[in-house]
Amino acid sequence: MDKLEQIVRILPKNISRLIFKSDVDISRLSEIRLRCHMPFIIRYGRKDMFITSEGRICTHPENAYRVSPEDIKETFVLLSDYSVYAFEEEMKCGYITIAGGHRVGLAGRAVVSDGRIKNLRYISFINIRVAHELIGCAEQIMDYIVQDSNICNTLIVSGPGGGKTTMLRDIIRLASSGYRSLRGRNVGVVDERSEICACYHGIPQNNVGIRTDVVDSCPKAEGMMMLVRAMSPEIIAVDEIGTDSDMRAVLYSMTCGCSVIATIHGSGIDDINKRFHMKESFERIIVINVSGSEKRTVVIYDGERNVIGSVC
Numbered sequence: 001m002d003k004l005e006q007i008v009r010i011l012p013k014n015i016s017r018l019i020f021k022s023d024v025d026i027s028r029l030s031e032i033r034l035r036c037h038m039p040f041i042i043r044y045g046r047k048d049m050f051i052t053s054e055g056r057i058c059t060h061p062e063n064a065y066r067v068s069p070e071d072i073k074e075t076f077v078l079l080s081d082y083s084v085y086a087f088e089e090e091m092k093c094g095y096i097t098i099a100g101g102h103r104v105g106l107a108g109r110a111v112v113s114d115g116r117i118k119n120l121r122y123i124s125f126i127n128i129r130v131a132h133e134l135i136g137c138a139e140q141i142m143d144y145i146v147q148d149s150n151i152c153n154t155l156i157v158s159g160p161g162g163g164k165t166t167m168l169r170d171i172i173r174l175a176s177s178g179y180r181s182l183r184g185r186n187v188g189v190v191d192e193r194s195e196i197c198a199c200y201h202g203i204p205q206n207n208v209g210i211r212t213d214v215v216d217s218c219p220k221a222e223g224m225m226m227l228v229r230a231m232s233p234e235i236i237a238v239d240e241i242g243t244d245s246d247m248r249a250v251l252y253s254m255t256c257g258c259s260v261i262a263t264i265h266g267s268g269i270d271d272i273n274k275r276f277h278m279k280e281s282f283e284r285i286i287v288i289n290v291s292g293s294e295k296r297t298v299v300i301y302d303g304e305r306n307v308i309g310s311v312c
Contacts, residue, residue, distance in 0.1 A: 006100035012074035021055025036124040039064030101131035101198020101205030138170035157266040158288035164263040176209020188233030190223030221245035
């Protein structure tokens with residue numbers, strides 16, 4: 001089953017018909033957004049586009065197909081595989097991961113008890129994020145982050161949608177399976193939002209190498225501690241660190257002899273220098289810049305914040 005088929009199988013017949021008629025290029029599709037009574041929107045080539053009732057991709061919302069309450073309901077029924085109760089735990093997090101690693105975000109009325117979200121009701125907003133792997137995208141930077149046959153503590157920086165998770169995933173794959181002079185290492189991944197490995201029924205849908213262990217849908221700090229205690233990782237990888245508990249867990253992992261590869265939101269090295277108090281703990285900082293033309297430039301810094309390389 002290809003990516004488009006994996007996604008279309010959980011869409012209502014009206015929406016799936018429009019997707020097929022539009023002849024959408026799955027490689028350019030990153031999101032499908034369904035909002036009740038609102039235009040049908042796709043994120044296509046880093047731009048918001050619309051699909052008309054005739055199945056044409058257009059730029060004007062007034063021409064778009066309007067998502068009905070029935071479309072939302074049918075999507076949810078298909079998504080839950082006709083067993084809503086089986087998905088209650090995942091729904092608390094606001095998303096469900098489907099076959100292929102695609103993540104379906106849900107929003108509606110939150111059911112709160114004792115200050116914690118117990119469930120979601122009256123779901124009126126659905127966002128399908130299309131999983132994309134870019135095998136080999138980290139190969140050009142591996143020589144910069146491997147030193148004395150070991151992976152350096154590495155921080156990957158970019159703005160939202162800049163590709164930091166995609167790069168992290170490929171570094172994990174290369175470190176786990178081995179690359180050139182780097183022998184394969186045991187890699188532990190804390191995948192709090194199921195975006196790195198995209199586990200479905202506990203099995204990674206993305207290629208993260210042959211020596212990788214995954215703690216899925218677990219808070220980062222707790223997951224890092226769990227991996228260090230139980231799985232003997234040589235490398236720990238985690239996406240989007242930021243809280244004090246994250247930082248303490250990163251330092252704990254490093255003092256236990258693990259290399260840490262992490263990502264963080266940021267606009268550049270100056271932004272990180274100003275607001276990230278743990279930057280000295282990382283021997284390499286990779287900054288991904290994306291221009292308006294979608295061209296990416298990657299700049300690699302050493303622990304002293306000197307530029308040691310760049311890749312276009």
